[in-house]
Amino acid sequence: GAGVSQSPSNKVTEKGKDVELRCDPISGHTALYWYRQSLGxxxxxxxxxxxxxxxxxxxxxxDRFSAERTGGSVSTLTIQRTQQEDSAVYLCASSAGQGNNSPLHFGNGTRLTVT
Amino acid sequence: AQSVTQLDSQVPVFEEAPVELRCNYSSSVSVYLFWYVQYPNQGLQLLLKYLSGSTLVKGINGFEAEFNKSQTSFHLRKPSVHISDTAEYFCAVSEANTGRRALTFGSGTRLQVQP
Structure with missing residues (x-):
């Protein structure tokens, strides 16, 4: 079946602009996470x-960062007034079950570059 | 709060040699432990996990890890590596039996397998 899907895969934006990053989790997964991976x-x-x-x-x-999830499925991470330090890979993950022992399934990430 | 320390940022090794990637953690509560692998240009995927029971856990691709509570370690091992094992490896912990779901990740170890 389909894994976690993130879009766009790459995003270049100018400092001060707003960006939206999207995550489609695995169908039926109730838990969804956003992580950020900076270089090194x-x-x-x-x-x-x-x-x-x-x-x-x-x-x-x-407070420039916000996220929402609708229908227990798709999630959007919004960054307002982007800064250069926001440049990173933003990873989304989903998991089934209620407990902390459920493994996370990650998407391939969105690479955000703020110029 | 928890923290995870991966002592080696890079580990170069020759093909068919054994390898150990070190992970130490700190936590005031009981934890679950995970190793994730990130192949080039791919998302993270679960390699193995320790929840309870036997302290030696086996994962995919011939990897195994041993939970040592007294040393607060969860080192990853493979007796003979392949070129295809070249990837970034992340150790992670989550709180067992609490409401907090977030995993805490280490900074990663890049395994470089040379012919």
Whole structure:
């Protein structure tokens, strides 16, 4: 079956512009995560959805970052007034089940470059 | 809060040699442990996980890892590597038996298998 799909795969934007990144999780997966991977860094947690609600937004770095999920499926991560330090690969993952022992299934990411 | 330390950012090794990728973690609660692999231009995929029970866990592609609670380690091993094992490997932990779902990742170890 289809895996986690992210679009676009690459995005170049000018400093100050807003961007939207999309994630289509695996069908039926109730949990959805956004992570950020900067060059030479590990994965930084941003936000977690269970269904359409986000019980953990603790990783969002500033109020310029927001995310939503609709229909228990597609999620959009929005970055307003982008800055150069926002340049990174943004990864989406989904998992089935309610517990912390369910493995994450990752998409290939969106590479964001802010010029 | 948890943290994950991957002591080696890069590990060069010759084909058919054994390899060990080191991972140490810190946590005030019980954890689940994971290793993920990221092949070039691909998303992360689960290699293996430790939830409970036997401390030696086997994963895909001949990899295994051993959970050592006293040393708070979860090192990844393979007795004989192939060129195709060249990839970035990430160790991750999640809190067991709590409501927090986010995985904490290490900064990754790049395994470079040379002929």
């Amino acid at each position: 860094q590990g994965l930084e947690f941003l936000i977690y959805f269970q269904g359409n609600s986000a019980p953990d937004k603790s990783g969002l770095p500033s």
